[in-house]
Amino acid sequence: MDVHSISTPAIPQGLDEFRVVFAEHTRQxxxxxxxEKLEAILAGDLSGAVVHPSFTYVAHVLGCLLWQVQRHIFIFKHVELEQLQYLWASLEDVDPVTEIQIRYLLAIYFLLSKQMEEGENQLSTAVRLALHHELVFPVDPGWFDPMLQDATPAQAELISTLSHLMYLDRCSALVFHVPARLDSTYDEGFKAVSVRSASVSLPFGCDGD
Known part of the structure; x- marks a missing residue:
């Protein structure tokens, strides 16, 4: 890998391997x-036509860290910092579901980097976004009935986003000895969706993996 080529806003040769690592761990x-979105991320798409650019940037940031962790070598901190700057800028125009996912992916990144306070801040921000936008699990049969039809990609993404946010919120509460931020209504919504639908993937740690 040519380290010197990883230093421009455009997608240079060299970041593709980090995106692949990220893609391998998206479900986890x-x-x-x-x-379509995953293919756009793997291609390094920053146009926003298929996937918001923040996903490509977070793939660089988190993928870069995971790549180094897997190999026990830490030589690309400058890449992480550079791509983080592009990521922060990209969040100025983003939809709530995407931003929640980006925020908790950043929480994972900072916690893995042992920046515990910043990791908690990102998780708190993700929770505030969910509450502010009143995002809830789609348990209303008028929205979709898991017993009769599969969730659309957008619905599956929302369910996965809220499920993993709940999971991280509960983990944070246990590890840091703080109250859970999401109340019991989210537990009830999660149970209703998970019991009624086998077509939606649950987050890592919630389906017996």
Whole structure:
């Protein structure tokens, strides 16, 4: 890998391997993305036509860290910092579900980097976004009935996003000895969706994996 080429806003040769690592861990990190979105991320798409650019940037950031962790070598901190700057800028125009996913992916990134306070801040931000936008599990049969039809990619992404947010919220409460931020209504919504639907992937740690 040419380290010197990884230093421009455009997608240079060298970041593709980090995106591949990220893609291999998307389900584990709580992302249920459509095939089209995942392919766009792997291609390094920053146009926003298929997937929001923040996903490509977070793939660089988290993928870079995971790549180094897997190999026990830490030589690309400058890449992480550079791509983080592009990621922060991209969040100025983003939809709530995407931003929640990006925020908790950043929480995972900072916690793995042993930046515990910043990791907690990102998780708190993700929870505030969910509450502010009143995002809930789609248990209303008028929205979709899991017994009669599969969830659309957008619905599956919402369910996965809220499920993993709940999972991280509960883990945080246990590890840091703080109250859970999401109340019991989210537990009830999660149970209703998970019991009624076998077509939606649950987050890592919630389906027996």
């Amino acid at each position: 990190c709580g992302c249920t993305l459509s095939t």
